[in-house]
Amino acid sequence: MEGDNYKYKILLMGNPNVGKSVIFSKLTGLDALAANYPGTTVTYTIGTISFNKKKGTLIDVPGTYSLDVTSEAEKIAKDFLNQGADGIIFVLDATNLERNLNLAFQVLEYKIPTVFVLNMLDVAKRKGIEIDIDKLSQLLGAPVIPQVAVLGQGLKKVLQTTFNVMEEKKVANFTVKGKDNWEKANYITKEVQIKTTAPQKIPLIEKLDDLTVTPWPGLPIMIFIILLSMALVVGGGKAIRSVLLLPLFYKFYVPFIENLVQGILNLGFIQSTIGSIIDLTIISNILVGDFGVLIKGVEWPVALVLPYVLLFYFILSFLEDSGLLPRLGILVDGFMKKIGLQGGNIIPIFLGYGCAVPAILGTRAATTLKERKIISILVTLSVPCVSQTGAFIVLLGNHSFFLVLLMILLSFLVLFITGQVLAKLIPGKVDPIIIEVPNLLYPNLKALFRKIFIRIKNFMIEAELPMIMAILFAAIVYEFGILKNLGEILKPLIVSWLGLPQEASILLILGIVRRELAVLPMMEMGLTTQQLFVGATVAMFYMPCISVFGVLAQEFKFKFALFIAIFTTSFALLLGGIINHLINFISLLASLLGVM
Template sequence: MGCHNTSTLVQTTGEELKVLLMGNPNVGKSVVFSKLTGMQVMSANYAGTTVDYVQGRIKYQGKKGILIDVPGTYSLEAISPAEEVAVKLLKEGEAQVIICVLDATHLERSIDFAYQVMEYDTPVIFVLNLLDIAESKSIFIDIKALEKELGAPVISTIATRSIGLKEVLNKTWELAYQEKGIKVDKCLTQEERWKKACSIAEKVQVSLKETEPSLLDRFSDLCLNFFPGLPIAVLVLFVCLGIVVGGGKALRALILLPILNHWYVPFISSIVSSVLPEGILLNVLIGEYGMLIKGIEWPFALILPYVVLFYGILSILEDSGYLPHLGVIVDGLLSRIGIQGSSIVPFIMGYGCAIPAILGSRAATSHKERLIISTLVTLAVPCIAQTGAFIALLGNHSMLAIVIVYFISFSFILFGGMILNKMLKGEVSPMLLEIPSLLIPNEQALFKKIWLRIRSFMVEAELPMILAVGLAAVVVETGMLNSIGSLVQPLVVGWLGLPPEASIALILGIIRRELAVLPLLELNLNTLQMVVGAVVALFYLPCLSVFGILVKEFRLKAAMLISFLTIFTAFLVGGIIHHSAKLILSLF
């Protein structure tokens, strides 16, 4: 990076301040943003969560400002889309102040980044965060000494407890409206910068005692070794799966379905029947695919329990810092399919929803890796709503069938990745992943994150699901299903071995993937037909919202190719399973 202009003069105007919030990943930057703006954003203990900037309004001492949460980066020598966003915002030069968050537990790295930030033409306030964790490791920092070395204000904070944040706002306003800007003369080479950072860290860490590693620290070390890290990872994932599947089924069977069947359905049916005469409108509302019956049962009684538990588990894994440990263990395997171990993060996010997984791939260091991640997530990673639908369809008939569906999913992730890695041009950089300390998640932040994710799911998924159920009711009640069924009968009946009525699932699956499964609950299918239907739904067209994200991130041509790949794979694999099973059964 070349040197930048070394002085700034902030003009006092009546306009809103523009403040950039910057720092490495995992330093608590998003927590600082949330606390200062009151805006509900999520933070996590891994790199790549924030891959686009978020902005919120701040108001202090009667004046207003805009705080921009810049993607967390280790360097301003941009090699990934996330870093490019950070550099672009800096180069625009429109911000009056930068709030740069430093990590008290990794001071050398933070100071190295601080010097890169100070090369730009904007006054900087440094926020030294995570002091509570540093002190638990017997790391004590002389704030005044650090402030003198950097030549800029340094404020100590514990953001999760809002300690020091008022001082941050005070200093921001003071610096933004002063008559003179801060002069910076810190243009260093990369090697000089790192040596300087190490020297400063050594000076300002006034006490660094040798202490016995805590139980969490020892467990963290175990998780990073292939053995016992791999068995631990397998155990953790099986426990998580057991909680989501077992807990979801228990919530459905013991609470939600009894309420629905014994209270809600009789109540709403009696009310609607008393108001409306028999006919299409009545059937659309409370008939076979009634919006007021299936539109409530499918999203809330069948899908939501699994969604709540999955997001709870995912949030715990994030906030505890375990996901980067898992990335280290699987790096050797994922490197074979052209992606880094750190990309386990978007993959796991994909089991919640493909959209944040595709956006999370921006943290990858090459276009090739981004394309592989997004294609595999779209093709073979079932979202949590699909998982709930699979369990609802197959769980009461055969747990082996669920295992088969997910075995097919994992197989296509691995083999599909290997094929894409060979087909696509480009290189994938070796993994560079920070391993944060394992932490006990903050209860308040954890429940807030879970609630935000559930609320987002309710808005983005439940409403389209209810409307899609209404569409299904119209298609069935108006007789359109018979016409559609005759058109797709050779494919649905002849190739897949499903009844003609299953074509309604293919229609609804265009809107949301799990709706390619849920209508099958209403059909009297055998186990083989259920497996075929689940596999087709697994690979089927991406949801309309996912397709939109693919277009935005990779343009229309790539989105169309990925969509063609998914639908071709869905019908090819579904048909092969059907005919292979028929052949095997005929032989025995």
């Protein structure tokens, strides 16, 4: 028995989609994101648990199907086992017991005290499946605790039992014989699984469970869900922005800040000290002028972009927790193969519409380096993040919603063509799709809203400060006339090639910090429809922002990150110029034909 101050090391293990992340979050109280698709916990998470004055470090090990080390997740899981631990909490899915037991047997070979948590009992009951828990515990030679993770049932018993087996150093007494693990898993499943009479009236969620994994009607259902999601994000975001946030912003916030700044700058000691060094009008303009950091630093990220971010993360979290997202991977497998990927890779690409950083990290779940590189290039080049998308809707939607649709279609077209080219150019193989289809679930509202809150909080922390600093830089550049000099240097590119006004050169500088900052300043420039579309095209495919560049360098190599930055920037400027001159040519041709 260890001393009172000893801190146990406990591994939380299991297949993907068995509820590990939910259990981890509830046991530790940490803000761990619980999602319902493979690859959620490719990087491990650590938290602290305690029971009766005993403490333990709980490590949420990546979900895997085996320890054969064919993916990054399996390598991490095996490394943790090789390092040793005081105990293991192994989560089993009551609806997929046989598949789960294959990994469990491999884990038991490490002779570490183990407690099994049998989760998803509510879903199993819905499917007409019951498990003889006592018999399962007897055959595994280890404690088995029934659990419904999203409701938090059985957690106290999990903690108590885990600390007990660790103190007693009680290793599982597993004695089932068989040729291999699958034969043992099949034997145990048959022994403990009791098929009951399923409800005669099939619940709607059960019907959808079957319908959403076949091309017909699964694909039309998914298309409908995606279109409905887009309508909710665009329509709902615009409503929140125009009805609630902007009126509050302009009616209350702007007058208050302008009066506050003027009041402070008019103070005698400010005028006598700072005013003797620099013109206070310049300071006023930097704070509340055209690029005023106290105005635009709140208006752009909060009043304009945040509504779209909020609704997107609501939809993304719902699709994750309900189990609909991995079904989309199966349905689009045929399309994904055309761009050198398999259907499961739709998940990190979809994540890219939230932010490219988790999307690139999510590629660790891919089984080949070729897939990881293709996904990272595609996400960085042609998948706009949610704040960038919100900026496009604000910029183009107010002018013409057709331009928003055209921009979306252009991004899809570039993604498809680039994917096909990369599939041929990048050496390596792409493995067939191996993706688990989790049960369709009613998301737990508490967990859902907590996840949305965490994502919004992270967005505000990660986006707000860089955006404020970039706006401050823009205000200084603008007020001190640096922008004019910069415009002169870039005039051949900005004016002659892209057809944009000279001051648009600031977009190329701000876009390095945050991609949406290559979009939002265009609202202040009075651009024509043609200029709006050209500018939006450049902003869409422009270089990755600083945080994305850092993740690319970390996950691959600095050379690869630099290549992507040069490639995306060159592509954005080339395509923007081609579109500008093509529109000019078509306009000239139309005018000539009109004259004739």
